[in-house]
Amino acid sequence: MIDRGHGLFVTLEGADGGGKTTQLRRLATRLRAAGADVLETVEPGGTPIGRKIREIxxxxxxxxxxxxxxxxxxxxARAQNVHxxxxxxxxxxxVVLCDRFTDSTLAYQGGGRGFGEETVLAxxxxxxxxxxxxVTVYLDIDAETGLNRARTGRGNLDRMDAQSLEFHRSVRAAYLRLAEAEPERIVxxxxxxGANEVELAVxxxxxxxxxxxxxx
Ligand SMILES: Nc1ncnc2c1ncn2[C@@H]1O[C@H](COP(=O)(O)OP(=O)(O)OP(=O)(O)O)[C@@H](O)[C@H]1O
Ligand SMILES: [Mg+2]
Structure with missing residues (x-):
């Protein structure tokens, strides 16, 4: 594996519509103004191969x-993005800013889909x-507010959004458990x-x- 070097790896996490993409862009702007060489990426997606996987x-x-x-x-998709x-x-x-990473898989597939943590970590x-x-910025939002924002922002829901409210609640519970277990990494x-206030906290x-x- 390539040496991880001295860069800074930041991930943004949270339920749909929490504001990850909005905050990632604002954070990138602030970091660039501070002189950082910023790569913005997203999961699933990011790389050209990742985007094809995202469509599926x-x-x-x-x-x-x-x-x-x-x-x-x-x-x-993640392996391609990483390497x-x-x-x-x-x-x-x-500096790498990644919109979702393995914590998303822990919350959605580990928690929501019931695979458990060990399988995902393997x-x-x-x-x-x-x-x-x-550092992982976890944007905490209740499932209803998040889905309403996602709906307003994109005008429609994708395959993952369209899951039941109960699924989205279990995803939030999983995120809160992860944040509690790793308070040093997950903020x-x-x-x-509003977005301006969240931006300052980020x-x-x-x-x-x-x-x-x-x-x-
Ligand atoms: N703090 C906020 N208050 C109100 N609306 C917001 C806030 N942050 C973002 N929004 C709006 O909510 C919608 C969803 O925001 P955004 O796309 O950033 O969320 P996301 O977490 O990336 O969602 P997804 O998981 O669907 O990609 C957008 O229309 C955005 O303009
Ligand atoms: Mg987004």
């Missing part, structure tokens, strides 16, 4: 997709080796206020870590 995952006509297939496709984009950028000392070791985010931010969580990379 989010296509509503794939209603018969088996949960094992789904799990492996998420990790297939083609994330590790090389970190090795150059850059696949993480195959796809990503020892790579872990330096929980209340995503219910910056307060990430800026000190970015400054620390400068003296490494």
């Amino acid at each position: 995952l989010l296509d509503k006509s794939n209603a018969e997709m088996d949960r094992h297939t789904e799990l492996l496709l998420y990790f297939a 083609e984009w994330i590790l090389p950028h970190l090795a150059r000392g850059g 696949l993480h070791r195959i796809a990503c080796g020892t790579l872990q985010p330096d 929980t931010i209340d995503a219910s206020p 910056w307060a969580a990430v800026a000190p870590r970015w400054e620390r990379t400068l003296v490494r």
